[in-house]
Structures are given as C-alpha cells and as structure tokens.
Amino acid sequence: MLEGHFCALNFFLFEESTFWGINWYLCALELEVYGELGFFFLRNIMIEGHGDDLFRFEGRVRINFSSNIPQNVNHEELIRHLCERGSLVGNYPEPEPKSVERRLAQLLGLEQESVIVTNGATEAIYLIAHLFEGKRSAIVAPTFREYQDAAKVFAHRVSFISSIDEIEASDADIVWLCNPNNPTGEVFCRERLLSIIDRCREKVFVIDQAYALYSVKRVLSAEDIAGRDNVVILHSLTKEYMIPGLRIGYAIGSAGVMDALRGLRMPWSVNALAIEAAHFLLDSGNREVISAEELHREALRLSCALSALGIEVAHTDCNFLLARLQKGRAAELKMWLVENYGILIRDASNFEGLTPAHFRIAAQSPQENDIFIKCMQEWLSL
Amino acid sequence: MLEGHFCALNFFLFEESTFWGINWYLCALELEVYGELGFFFLRNIMIEGHGDDLFRFEGRVRINFSSNIPQNVNHEELIRHLCERGSLVGNYPEPEPKSVERRLAQLLGLEQESVIVTNGATEAIYLIAHLFEGKRSAIVAPTFREYQDAAKVFAHRVSFISSIDEIEASDADIVWLCNPNNPTGEVFCRERLLSIIDRCREKVFVIDQAYALYSVKRVLSAEDIAGRDNVVILHSLTKEYMIPGLRIGYAIGSAGVMDALRGLRMPWSVNALAIEAAHFLLDSGNREVISAEELHREALRLSCALSALGIEVAHTDCNFLLARLQKGRAAELKMWLVENYGILIRDASNFEGLTPAHFRIAAQSPQENDIFIKCMQEWLSL
Numbered sequence: 231m232l233e234g235h236f237c238a239l240n241f242f243l244f245e246e247s248t249f250w251g252i253n254w255y256l257c258a259l260e261l262e263v264y265g266e267l268g269f270f271f272l273r274n275i276m277i278e279g280h281g282d283d284l285f286r287f288e289g290r291v292r293i294n295f296s297s298n299i300p301q302n303v304n305h306e307e308l309i310r311h312l313c314e315r316g317s318l319v320g321n322y323p324e325p326e327p328k329s330v331e332r333r334l335a336q337l338l339g340l341e342q343e344s345v346i347v348t349n350g351a352t353e354a355i356y357l358i359a360h361l362f363e364g365k366r367s368a369i370v371a372p373t374f375r376e377y378q379d380a381a382k383v384f385a386h387r388v389s390f391i392s393s394i395d396e397i398e399a400s401d402a403d404i405v406w407l408c409n410p411n412n413p414t415g416e417v418f419c420r421e422r423l424l425s426i427i428d429r430c431r432e433k434v435f436v437i438d439q440a441y442a443l444y445s446v447k448r449v450l451s452a453e454d455i456a457g458r459d460n461v462v463i464l465h466s467l468t469k470e471y472m473i474p475g476l477r478i479g480y481a482i483g484s485a486g487v488m489d490a491l492r493g494l495r496m497p498w499s500v501n502a503l504a505i506e507a508a509h510f511l512l513d514s515g516n517r518e519v520i521s522a523e524e525l526h527r528e529a530l531r532l533s534c535a536l537s538a539l540g541i542e543v544a545h546t547d548c549n550f551l552l553a554r555l556q557k558g559r560a561a562e563l564k565m566w567l568v569e570n571y572g573i574l575i576r577d578a579s580n581f582e583g584l585t586p587a588h589f590r591i592a593a594q595s596p597q598e599n600d601i602f603i604k605c606m607q608e609w610l611s612l
Numbered sequence: 613m614l615e616g617h618f619c620a621l622n623f624f625l626f627e628e629s630t631f632w633g634i635n636w637y638l639c640a641l642e643l644e645v646y647g648e649l650g651f652f653f654l655r656n657i658m659i660e661g662h663g664d665d666l667f668r669f670e671g672r673v674r675i676n677f678s679s680n681i682p683q684n685v686n687h688e689e690l691i692r693h694l695c696e697r698g699s700l701v702g703n704y705p706e707p708e709p710k711s712v713e714r715r716l717a718q719l720l721g722l723e724q725e726s727v728i729v730t731n732g733a734t735e736a737i738y739l740i741a742h743l744f745e746g747k748r749s750a751i752v753a754p755t756f757r758e759y760q761d762a763a764k765v766f767a768h769r770v771s772f773i774s775s776i777d778e779i780e781a782s783d784a785d786i787v788w789l790c791n792p793n794n795p796t797g798e799v800f801c802r803e804r805l806l807s808i809i810d811r812c813r814e815k816v817f818v819i820d821q822a823y824a825l826y827s828v829k830r831v832l833s834a835e836d837i838a839g840r841d842n843v844v845i846l847h848s849l850t851k852e853y854m855i856p857g858l859r860i861g862y863a864i865g866s867a868g869v870m871d872a873l874r875g876l877r878m879p880w881s882v883n884a885l886a887i888e889a890a891h892f893l894l895d896s897g898n899r900e901v902i903s904a905e906e907l908h909r910e911a912l913r914l915s916c917a918l919s920a921l922g923i924e925v926a927h928t929d930c931n932f933l934l935a936r937l938q939k940g941r942a943a944e945l946k947m948w949l950v951e952n953y954g955i956l957i958r959d960a961s962n963f964e965g966l967t968p969a970h971f972r973i974a975a976q977s978p979q980e981n982d983i984f985i986k987c988m989q990e991w992l993s994l
Contacts, residue, residue: 280879282704285711297704309698316691319857319889322664322679329667349731349881356878360765376879383742383876475701475884494765496738497662497758499731501883502857507701 280375281576281590282474292572293598295591298412298441298550300520302595303472311510318502325497327478330508334480337512338452343485346492347508349499351440351466351479352376357491358404358436358462358481359384368402370394372413372552372581374438377406390582394418397426397433404434409449410441413578413590415529415546417447424454431460434487440466440479446526447547452482459484471511472520476504525549528593535603539610550592552578560589563609571605662757663958663972664856674954675980677973680794680823680932682902684977685854693892700884707879709860712890716862719894720834725867728874729890731881733822733848733861734758739873740786740818740844740863741766750784752776754795754934754963756820759788772964776800779808779815786816791831792823795960795972797911797928799829806836813842816869822848822861828908829929834864841866853893854902858886907931910975917985921992932974934960942971945991953987 282297294301327347335342348354359367359380367386369377370393381388381404389402397405410417427435442449442465455461462483468474478500481491529551533543542554555563560577567573578588593599664679676683709729717724730736741749741762749768751759752775763770763786771784779787792799809817824831824847837843844865850856860882863873911933915925924936937945942959949955960970975981 280704280707284703285706294703301702303702305699305701308701309695312698312701313691313695316694317687319690319694319855320683320685320687321666321676322662322856323859324667325662349883352878352880380878473701474704474880477705477880477883496734496762498734498856498859499881501731501859501886503885504883 282574284574287568287574290568290572291574293594293601294574295594295598295602296574296576297474298444298548298590298592299469299472299474300444300525300549300592300594303520305473307514308471308473308507308510312503312507315503315506318506321502323498323500323502323505326492326495327500327505327508330478330500330505330512331480333509333512338482340452340455340482341485344455344488345480345482346488346495347478347480347500348495349479349504350468350474350477351438351464351481352477353495353499354462354464354479354481354491355436355438356380356383357494359386360494361487361490362386362404362434365403366401367404367406368397368400369582370397370405370407370411372578372583373406373408374412375581377408377436377438378582381406392583394423394426398430402433404436405430406436406438408438408440410439410445410447410548412441413550413552413576413581413584413588414544415441415548415550415552416544417445417449417547420448420450423450427458427461433460435461436464437461438464440464440469441548441550443470443520444522444525444548444550446522455483459486462487467508467511471507473507473511476507477501478504478508522549525593528596528599531596532591532593532599532602536606539603539606541606550590552584552588552590554585555587555589558609559586561586563589566609567605571601573602573605664956666956669950669956672950672954673956675976675983676956677976677980677984678956678958679856680826680930680972680974681851681854681856682826682907682931682974682976685902687855689896690853690855690889690892694885694889697885697888700888703884705880705882705884705887708874708877709882709887709890712860712882712887712894713862715891715894720864722834722837722864723867726837726870727862727864728870728877729860729862729882730877731861731886732850732859733820733846733863734859735877735881736844736846736861736863736873737818737820738762738765739876741768742876743869743872744768744786744816747785748783749786749788750779750782751964752779752787752789752793754960754965755788755790756794757963759790759818759820760964763788774965776805776808780812784815786818787812788818788820790820790822792821792827792829792930794823795932795934795958795963795966795970796926797823797930797932797934798926799827799831799929802830802832805832809840809843815842817843818846819843820846822846822851823930823932825852825902826904826907826930826932828904837865841868844869849890849893853889855889855893858889859883860886860890904931907975910978910981913978914973914975914981914984918988921985921988923988932972934966934970934972936967937969937971940991941968943968945971948991949987953983955984955987 330347331345332342335345355376363384367381367388369390371390439449464481466479529549536543544552564575564577576590578584578590579586712729713727714724717727737758745766749763749770751772753772821831846863848861911931918925926934946957946959958972960966960972961968
C-alpha cells in the first residue's frame with residue numbers, strides 16, 4: 231500500500247503539474263504538515279491502526295480487549311427484529327434519517343432541528359470539519375485520531391494542546407475534545423468545561439461524548455446546549471447500544487449549525503438496517519445491558535494489577551484505560567497476545583503524543599481480566 | 613423545514629459576521645448561484661425529491677414504478693445469509709472495505725489499487741467532488757441530481773450542457789455524465805464517448821454506469837480505463853443486485869486517482885452487513901435475476917402505449933423512461949396514482965432542465981404495466 235500511495239503522491243507532485251486542477255491547497259498543506267511521503271501514508275497508518283481490528287486475525291481472537299465497547303453483548307432480539315425486516319434491503323432508506331432525528335429529539339427534549347443523525351459519529355466529525363474548512367483547529371491530545379484526520383482532509387491548520395486549560399490562550403476557531411476521552415478514559419470536569427465554553431464564545435467546541443454511557447462521572451447533557459450556539463455534542467449509537475457494525479450516530483447543537491451540517495450531508499448515508507435498528511433500540515431501550523460502575527470497577531482492578539507489575543497506567547473514569555510498557559513495544563505485545571492467547575489489545579502508538587510503548591485495553595468479564603493479568607505477568611517475565 | 617433553513621441561512625448571513633470563521637467561500641458561492649434562500653432550500657428539495665420515496669406513504673404503495681431498480685426481486689437467500697451473520701452488528705467493519713475491493717478487482721481483472729468501494733456510488737460522487745474542490749464542472753443534463761449537489765457542496769463552478777458534443781468546447785475541468793442516463797435511459801455511443809475522452813485529456817470524465825446492467829446497448833468496460841488516466845467509472849451494487857437499502861457501490865479508475873479518493877474517505881463508511889452482502893452476492897452472483905432485454909421490451913411497450921395517449925416519451929435503451937404530460941403536473945399525477953391505485957411514480961420536475969410536467973417510470977411486470985396504462989387513460993379522461 232505504501233508503495234501505492236507513494237506512486238499516487240509522486241503522480242500528484244511531479245507528473246503533469248496541471249493535473250486536472252486537483253485540490254492543490256489540500257495537497258500542499260498535507261505536504262507542509264507531513265513532508266513528502268505525508269498524508270497518504272499517515273492516513274493509511276491511521277485507518278489501519280484503529281482498535282477492534284478483528285478482521286485481520288480471522289477467528290484467532292478469543293478475548294477482545296481492543297475495543298472500548300463491551301464485548302459479549304447479546305444482540306439476539308435486535309438480530310431477530312432485523313431478520314423480520316430483511317426486505318428493507320430492497321428499497322432505499324430515507325435520504326435523510328429524519329424519522330430517527332425526530333425520535334431522538336423527542337427522547338432528548340430537543341427540537342428536531344437540533345439533532346442530526348449520521349453514518350456513525352465519524353460522519354458528523356467529517357461534516358463539521360467540512361463546515362469549518364481551512365480554519366484553525368485545536369485538538370486536546372492524546373485523543374481519537376479522527377478529529378485530526380477529518381481536519382486535515384478539510385485543510386484545517388491543526389494544533390495540539392495537552393490540557394483544556396490551554397484552550398483560552400489558543401487562537402483556534404474550533405476546539406475538538408473527547409469526553410470521556412479516548413484513549414485515557416478521563417472525564418473533564420463539567421463545570422470547568424462549561425465555564426471555558428462560556429468564556430470562549432468565539433470558538434466552536436466539538437465535544438465527542440460517544441463514551442458518555444461508560445462514564446462514572448457526569449458529562450454534558452442536552453440541556454447544556456440550550457443558549458450555547460458554540461457547542462456541538464457528538465453521540466454514538468454504536469457505543470450506547472454496542473452496534474459498531476451498523477454505523478449510526480448523531481450530533482446535537484443549535485438548529486443553525488445542525489441545518490448547515492445537513493446542507494453538506496450526502497443522501498442515504500445511513501443504511502436501511504441501521505435506521506431500523508435505531509428505532510428498535512430507541513423504543514425498547516436496552517441501555518441496561520451495561521453498568522458503568524461495574525465496568526469501571528473492573529477497569530480499576532486491572533489498573534491496580536498492571537501498576538503492581540510496574541506498568542504505568544493513566545487515570546480513568548470509564549471501562550477502558552491507557553497503559554505504558556516499561557520494556558518492549560505495544561505492537562510486539564499485541565502480536566504475542568494474539569498468537570499465544572487469542573487476546574487482542576489496542577496498540578496506542580499512533581495516538582498523537584503517545585509512544586510505541588502505549589497500549590489501550592477495555593475491561594471485560596472478571597475471569598477474562600484475570601486471564602489478561604496472568605498473560606501480562608508471563609510477557610514481563612520473558 | 614424551509615423556515616428552519618431560512619433561519620439557518622439568515623443566521624450565517626446576518627448574525628455575527630465572524631460566525632466562527634465558517635466556510636464563507638462556500639456560502640458565498642451558494643448564494644451567488646442560488647440567491648438568498650439558496651442552497652439549503654434547494655438541497656432540501658433535492659434530498660426529498662428522489663424516487664423510491666416509499667417511506668412517505670406508509671404501506672399505501674402497491675406497485676412501485678418510481679425506482680429504476682426492478683421491484684419484487686427475491687432476496688430470501690441474501691437475507692437468510694445476513695441473519696446467519698447477524699452477530700456482525702457487534703463489531704466494527706473493516707475501516708476501508710479492502711476485502712471487497714480485492715474481490716471486485718479480481719472479478720474485473722484490475723489491480724486492487726484501481727478499485728474503491730464506497731457507501732453507495734453516492735459516496736464516490738462526493739469524494740470526487742471533494743478531490744476537485746472549487747474547480748469547473750460540466751454536467752450533461754438532464755441527469756441524476758447528485759453530481760450537481762456534490763459539486764455545489766464542494767464549491768465547484770457548475771455549468772450544464774445538453775449533449776456530449778458540447779464537451780470539447782466547454783472550459784470544464786470535470787465532466788459528469790450518467791451512462792445509461794437517469795432519467796432518460798439513453799446510452800451514449802461508446803466509440804463516440806471514448807474518442808471525446810481521448811481528445812480531451814485535460815478533462816476528468818466521471819461516468820456513472822450504475823444502470824449498465826439494465827442497458828441493451830454496450831457501455832464502457834474495465835478494459836476501457838487502461839491507459840486512460842482521465843476517466844473514473846462509477847458502479848452501484850445497489851443497482852446490480854437490487855439492494856438500495858444496504859448502500860454499497862464502487863468506482864474504478866487509475867490507481868493514482870483512486871488512492872487520492874481513499875485519502876479523503878472516512879473510515880467505516882460501509883457498514884458490516886453491506887460488506888457481508890457484497891461478498892455473498894459477488895460470490896454467488898445472482899445477476900441472472902434480471903434480463904435487460906425483457907425489461908427494455910416492456911419499457912418500449914409502455915412507451916408506445918403512453919405515446920398513443922398523447923404523452924411525450926424520450927428514447928430509452930433501458931428499463932426506465934422519461935415522459936412529459938400534455939396537461940396537468942407530474943406532482944398531481946403522482947398523488948392521484950398513490951391515492952387511487954397505490955401506484956408510485958417519480959415526479960421528475962426537480963431534474964435540471966425538466967418541467968413540472970415530467971415524470972419517470974421503470975417498467976415492472978407486464979400485468980403491472982397494463983394496470984399503469986389503464987390508470988393513465990383514466991387520469992387523462994378526468
């Protein structure tokens with residue numbers, strides 16, 4: 231692939247300089263930021279570098295710690311429902327998933343105009359990056375890689391800050407933050423966040439609360455956007471209902487901004503089965519399948535056990551945690567765990583600001599977590 | 613909605629002029645092109661104006677002539693297969709659907725780098741518009757509305773031409789055409805098209821062959837892109853397998869351009885069930901379910917019958933056709949047919965260059981087509 235991308239890039243740079251009036255500003259910016267091999271190569275590392283990459287290990291993974299989404303969730307009822315509605319494959323879905331936007335608005339106590347439903351929260355991230363094309367983005371890092379990639383794709387000037395205390399001083403037009411944060415699991419203090427938002431009315435805050443349901447601390451709520459035109463909150467039905475395979479999420483914010491995003495959204499981006507699943511789950515509401523407290527308790531147990539082994543672990547308010555090896559690389563640990571124990575972790579080395587020693591895991595069942603701890607003892611004794 | 617959009621637009625234009633450094637160039641262009649009410653309003657007409665809008669008529673439609681995709685296709689095997697793989701909803705799909713790109717490349721005799729799989733052909737249209745952001749687009753009209761909307765969303769300067777003979781004289785960087793064309797069903801002469809492409813090396817040709825399978829005339833093939841860096845051909849698994857609910861399509865072209873598009877594509881845009889369905893259908897290949905000749909024969913029969921009733925019908929090489937009422941409006945006919953006979957047609961008045969009298973229908977079974985002809989006799993005698 232790298233070779234392919236390299237050719238592609240050469241192709242842009244050195245073959246016919248008038249290359250069909252291609253988006254040179256974009257290319258130029260990528261090059262400025264990344265150097266010659268740049269964008270295509272890094273995009274590829276990113277796209278191939280996410281967690282839950284089961285598809286690479288055909289059937290070899292028995293315990294999946296790599297996804298932040300609780301595994302072993304029973305989807306039987308949903309699957310039975312989708313099978314009954316299987317004929318939906320034969321007709322177009324709603325061009326815009328308005329029926330889901332209506333239902334969510336009702337549940338959240340918002341006007342329908344304040345909700346936009348997208349192909350996973352990822353589509354919302356790309357639409358927001360598009361709306362603010364070419365502007366200055368500050369990203370509170372380390373965090374989910376998509377803010378940075380979407381911003382780059384839309385020619386933002388991207389800077390990274392390591393704390394929300396640096397927001398006021400930054401010259402950014404857009405501030406991206408993940409709350410609870412991926413990969414650390416940290417939740418920012420709600421009151422502190424709101425006071426920063428209110429002191430920086432000229433900045434847009436994109437707050438990704440995809441993991442809200444897994445948090446033991448309070449995050450922002452739908453009420454918090456009332457009277458605040460400079461906040462967009464992202465949500466993920468993927469995370470709330472553990473259905474990453476279906477791709478459906480949503481954003482809430484002022485009607486003005488949501489309508490502007492709708493104006494940029496392509497039709498039919500959410501498929502018919504995802505729309506059907508959203509209605510089924512929102513109506514039946516199986517949120518109870520997870521207990522943030524239980525998951526967090528297990529995450530803390532893992533955290534203590536790993537610290538006892540001399541592994542550095544960051545503070546978490548969620549079901550997942552970020553750890554750093556004292557010796558060896560996360561990539562080696564990942565392969566060793568898959569090959570020897572069918573355990574999959576998230577190599578976190580491609581998060582901005584992290585190192586090859588960083589990995590992320592999400593707490594699973596107590597028994598599975600015990601197995602993981604034993605495996606780590608063995609790895610460290612090698 | 614209109615009111616909502618109007619507010620949104622006012623909001624951009626007249627409230628805080630520094631409105632978070634929003635994409636003013638885009639807004640300005642939209643306004644220049646559309647006038648004040650502009651873009652948001654027209655986007656809405658478009659998005660709500662496509663065919664196959666069954667979702668608006670809960671259960672009232674008995675015969676659907678509004679979609680170009682043959683109805684009453686038996687999807688039982690596919691649905692059974694997807695039900696067996698239902699647990700796919702619980703894990704992320706491939707970030708990029710490379711396994712499908714590999715399989716298609718194999719079937720088409722191309723390098724994998726020459727194929728990109730997208731969330732319906734629509735995502736490919738938007739990615740191409742993004743790659744050539746701000747450039748000059750010429751669209752051979754009347755045609756599928758998405759070329760125009762994607763081009764507008766990415767600030768292209770859009771012009772319309774009514775024949776491929778005008779391409780050489782146009783100053784466009786990008787030429788969009790649909791072959792077979794929607795809504796007319798016309799197929800452009802292959803040799804003429806190739807000679808224009810070869811004479812205009814400085815232009816990029818985006819040729820949407822979504823309806824290729826429904827054509828009785830020869831369209832461009834995968835071999836035709838060899839040695840032609842200025843052609844991208846769009847395909848739709850939606851059309852080839854009659855699965856519009858799943859959203860999966862693809863584009864083929866030079867590895868350089870396909871890699872550039874990959875660099876702009878968001879991860880996970882194609883959901884896990886769509887990827888699974890693509891593999892199932894490409895492996896089992898149920899293309900045989902439709903016969904272009906039979907469908908075309910029925911379309912010609914409809915065409916003659918409608919002409920005999922004094923309705924103007926355009927030449928078609930496919931299963932669908934464009935017609936123009938001598939009296940009354942397509943929107944009224946559409947509502948009358950749904951309310952009295954549960955028949956749905958495509959009001960074609962929102963295609964560039966067409967009028968409120970234009971509608972589009974796709975041939976169904978001989979019996980259903982006879983019913984349609986009788987209904988038209990009744991409507992005309994009212």
